[in-house]
């Protein structure tokens with residue numbers, strides 16, 4: 001695969017934490033469902049990542065993987081439009097992790113902001129392990145193994161993509177310098193024909209002298225169109241624009257996803273650890289019960305007291321689920337004490353239940369037929385391994401391990 005095509009490739013994973021909730025649905029899965037129609041998507045279950053913090057009790061991992069994959073499918077992640085697989089079933093992740101560990105300075109891992117944060121947060125666990133320190137590198141290997149050009153992340157995860165970029169740059173710098181690189185690149189330019197060669201040179205100059213990302217984009221598109229050059233030449237020219245060597249592992253870009261607006265039942269971020277969540281496939285009665293017992297504006301003690309929606313977590317959910325007319329009804333009714341809180345919650349319950357209906361239906365289909373889920377994962381694994389093997393072949397070759 002050419003590194004230029006990596007711009008169309010997306011990689012994203014989730015740790016298996018068991019059944020997902022509506023925060024995951026609105027924050028991640030709806031986005032995946034959209035992305036799968038726009039890009040070539042690889043979605044994986046990060047079970048090795050789960051072990052970096054759960055190494056002392058892996059008993060729940062298998063069930064969590066199952067529940068999570070059924071949730072993905074229920075949410076509309078489509079095996080016909082994306083590749084779904086389990087990380088540990090593609091051992092190439094481990095090999096690339098090992099190879100990249102040879103060139104990764106310790107300081108790069110230690111300075112990742114989430115490293116110290118997580119150690120603080122999970123203080124009851126001994127996380128002074130080799131695996132935990134290396135998990136951002138494992139993430140980098142996950143991304144680079146597929147030469148994914150884009151990684152959907154929230155703002156707090158950008159540093160992980162950044163370290164992946166640094167590792168890719170370092171790798172390409174060390175191993176992409178083949179003997180006679182410049183001569184080979186110059187010869188490849190000539191192969192594109194006079195007009196394209198001239199355009200390529202001017203874009204390269206613009207990028208190198210002015211740092212124009214627009215020039216970089218146009219040059220990439222130009223290379224993608226070329227029929228007369230080999231894959232190797234294309235990768236050389238791709239690296240040559242930036243003044244480096246051959247690009248073996250392209251640098252990924254973060255694809256910033258807006259933070260989920262889905263609040264938890266108490267108004268904080270929806271999370272299993274806060275026990276303030278509604279499950280993605282929770283049944284109707286339980287959803288109704290949870291919403292009915294939600295805290296409201298603490299100032300609104302009696303039905304006749306006017307309230308303030310901005311101080312009420314129910315309003316936060318209305319903003320996700322309700323149309324304009326309902327939102328206006330909530331705001332007016334709350335502030336004028338024209339509606340009671342239970343009344344206010346009723347359309348919300350209905351909207352949540354309505355949204356969940358197709359999810360329940362799809363999930364049932366898969367739960368009734370577990371073999372179908374296994375075959376989706378099996379197919380995903382094969383497809384992922386094909387892509388992973390292509391990358392590793394080049395990586396091994398570049399690192400002097402290309403034995404026959």
Ligand code: SF4
Nearest residue numbers: 297307312334341344
């Ligand atoms: S009326 Fe609605 S928005 Fe106002 S306090 Fe009650 S539940 Fe919250």
